[in-house]
Amino acid sequence: MFKSRLFYLVALVLAYFLNHFFQTVETRAVFMCLIVLPAFSLLISYYTSRKILVSFEINESRIEKGGVAYIELSIKNPTLFLCPYLFINLTGSYGFALENSQLICSILPWRTQKVRVMLTGCYRGLFDIGIESCHIEDFLRLFGFNCDIPPKLKIVVTPQLKPVNPKFFQYYHNNLHAPNNVGSSDNLLSFYDVVPYDQSKDIRRIHWKLTARMNDLMVRNYDKENGVTAAVLADFSPVNGDDLQRLFVEDRLAEAFASVAHFLLQNYNAIDFVFADDIPYVLNNCSRFDFDKIFSVCSTQSFISKLSASELVAHYTELNACMNIIIITDKQNELPYTIENAIGKGFKFKVLYLGQADIKSNFRVEYFSFDEIYSGQ
Incomplete structure (x- = not known):
């Protein structure tokens, strides 16, 4: 012009x-x-x-x-x-x-x-x-x-959902309980975990064969009755580095948060999902039907948490009873000291690091790098 x-x-x-x-x-x-x-x-x-x-x-x-x-x-x-x-x-x-x-x-x-x-x-x-x-x-x-x-x-x-290697959970196998067949199509007489349908229930849980038998809409209720498999602690604290490095790290962390939670919900029972911004949040007793909530957090939550992974561990172990805890973070130096206090109470930990973990695993705490948990890597 x-x-x-x-x-x-x-x-x-x-x-x-x-x-x-x-x-x-x-x-x-x-x-x-x-x-x-x-x-x-x-x-x-x-x-x-x-x-x-x-x-x-x-x-x-x-x-x-x-x-x-x-x-x-x-x-x-x-x-x-x-x-x-x-x-x-x-x-x-x-x-x-x-x-x-x-x-x-x-x-x-x-x-x-x-x-x-x-x-x-x-x-x-x-x-x-x-x-x-x-x-x-x-x-x-x-x-x-x-x-x-x-x-x-x-x-x-x-974030992209990556396939998780089942071997990552082999040491937890005796403690992680896969969903039983109560309420499944092979066990129509198990009524105690099936309840009448109302608008508060998810329509995807309708038990169609039992509904036909009882002539009334019935929904499965077993996903949240069998207890929490594990707690996934997602570290949303600020990431260090320049802009491109920070974006890369945040993406990899979010992929790990979502992929591990998705694997657990597809193969085991409910989980607790723990994260924080200004204050800590615990999504208690999430079943596979609640994965969209977790995925939304992994997709939109900013890495601005004022609580470190150590503070999340302290908060969760003080108020919640799930003994299997999976921590996903890019920071490893501060965790061992906080974990020691929780180990005495019977908690077991798996810690996923973005980089190669340089801390030795033991009976109560196992350390992994991200590349070790994905299938085919």
């Missing part, structure tokens, strides 16, 4: 001097055109900018890291005038990559134009996405006017 304005001013000054010295009809006509046309273009552009309607939607509000979603832009020109240049800048973020963050298009009168932009998730987290700015320029590229833009939307980039 700057070059267009500069060219216009040079042309206007030149036309003025030509008209001043020659005083012909032609020079006067050129000079008047250089005054009238921009004024006319200014009025049309201003009017069009007030009428243009821009909206957008995202086909997926939650995508996995590395997955794709699409932004669907709709641009409507309800006026009688051509919109020669429409510029749209989309919101940028480190959490996702856009196929094209700046769009330039022309909209004919009484037309609606659709534009699709691909988005790829790069880092886990909760991000704003939308239109950062939208403006119109007239056909002479001399004037620009901002258009109204819709509010931004939220998109969640979730």
Whole structure:
């Protein structure tokens, strides 16, 4: 736009001097055109900018890291005038990559134009996405006017769920209890763990064969009755390092939080999930049906916890009774001293470190690196 304005001013000054010295009809006509046309273009552009309607939607509000979603832009020109240049800048973020963050298009009168932009998730987290700015320029590229833009939307980039190696839990095998078949299709006479359905129950727990037999909706209740298998302590304390290193570490931690919790809930009974921001939180007695809550925490919780992993251990062991504790952290120096106090009370620990653990395992405490817990690694 700057070059267009500069060219216009040079042309206007030149036309003025030509008209001043020659005083012909032609020079006067050129000079008047250089005054009238921009004024006319200014009025049309201003009017069009007030009428243009821009909206957008995202086909997926939650995508996995590395997955794709699409932004669907709709641009409507309800006026009688051509919109020669429409510029749209989309919101940028480190959490996702856009196929094209700046769009330039022309909209004919009484037309609606659709534009699709691909988005790829790069880092886990909760991000704003939308239109950062939208403006119109007239056909002479001399004037620009901002258009109204819709509010931004939220998109969640979730961590990848990795397959956990079952050997990681082989030392816990005698203490971790897989769900029994009470209430399963092979044991229709076990009524004590099946209760009548009401709106507070998850519809996915309906026991269809027993429902048909009793002529009333019945739901399984055994997932949370058999006790907690283990407690997963997720360390959301701030990560050290530069921006790229910090994002990499946070992503790997979140993947481990979610993957271990998912494995336990798919293969064993309920778990406790423990994390903190300003204060500690314990999601007690989570079954496989509650995994979405845990996954949401792993996807959106910021690494701003004021409580260290050691403080989480102290908080949990003081108020809760599950004796099998899995700690997932990128910090290892402070933990051994805190764990010693809990070991005396009968707690057993597995500690997962982002790097290679340099502390020896023993009967009560086992140390692993992240690479050791994933299948095929």
